[in-house]
Amino acid sequence: MRKAQQTRSLVAAWFDFLPPAEMPVAQAIHKTIRATVAELTETIRQGNLLLSMNGEPLLAIAPARDRVNLLIFNGADVEATLGPLEGVGRRQRQVAFPSANPVDIARVEIVARTSAEVARRQQAHVDHH
Numbered sequence: 001m002r003k004a005q006q007t008r009s010l011v012a013a014w015f016d017f018l019p020p021a022e023m024p025v026a027q028a029i030h031k032t033i034r035a036t037v038a039e040l041t042e043t044i045r046q047g048n049l050l051l052s053m054n055g056e057p058l059l060a061i062a063p064a065r066d067r068v069n070l071l072i073f074n075g076a077d078v079e080a081t082l083g084p085l086e087g088v089g090r091r092q093r094q095v096a097f098p099s100a101n102p103v104d105i106a107r108v109e110i111v112a113r114t115s116a117e118v119a120r121r122q123q124a125h126v127d128h129h
Contacts, residue, residue, distance in 0.1 A: 007041075007042065007043055010043070010044055011042055011043075011044065011049060014044050014049055015027060015030075018063050019063065021066070021099040021100075022063040022064075022067070022068050022099050025067075025068040025097050025099050025103055026049070026061050026063055026068045028103040028105065028108075029061050029068060029070055029097060029103060029108050030049065030061055032103070032105050032108040032109055032112065033051060033059060033061075033108060033112045036108075036109045036112040036113050036116075037051075037053070037058075037112050037113065037115075037116040039053060040052060040053055040058065040059075040116075041053075041055075045057075045060070047062075047063075048060040048061060048062040048063075048071070049061040049062075053116060053119050053120075053123075054119075054123055056073075056119065057073045058072075058073055058074065058115055058116065058119055059071060059072060059073065059111075059112060059115055060073070062094075064096075066098060066099050066100070067096045067097060067098045067099055068096075068097045068099065069094045069095070069096050069097070070094060070095045070096075070097065070108065070111060071092060071093075071094050072085065072087075072092065072093045072094060072095070072111060072115050073091065073092055073115075074091060074115055074118050074119055074122075075087055075089075075091060075092050075093020075094070075115075076090065076091045076092075076093065077091070077118045077122075078093065078111070078114050078115050078118055079093065081114045081118075082110065082111065082114055095107065095108075095111055
């Protein structure tokens with residue numbers, strides 16, 4: 001099990017390597033998610049900042065050219081609340097945040113909160129069976 005301190009420096013280093021245009025966008029998204037859902041753990045996977053709940057991937061911050069994507073691993077379930085999202089996978093969806101625009105903090109909050117609530121409900125459902 002990796003120490004939390006190592007993970008924190010890994011996450012800090014990850015931000016340092018982002019392109020200058022994407023860095024503040026990724027930082028704003030990250031800060032908002034951390035403030036909205038306290039119990040997430042984070043690691044770097046496949047070049048993205050992965051945020052997990054109870055060991056299950058929940059969200060990921062994925063920098064792309066001219067934008068930062070917020071990947072929602074339970075996105076298909078979240079759409080019931082948030083309406084259609086981008087993405088064609090069976091479950092994963094994403095919301096794109098263009099680097100040129102200020103981050104829509106309220107959008108990040110609702111996505112993070114909804115995704116976490118769905119995950120908690122599913123976890124509770126599993127725990128009771």
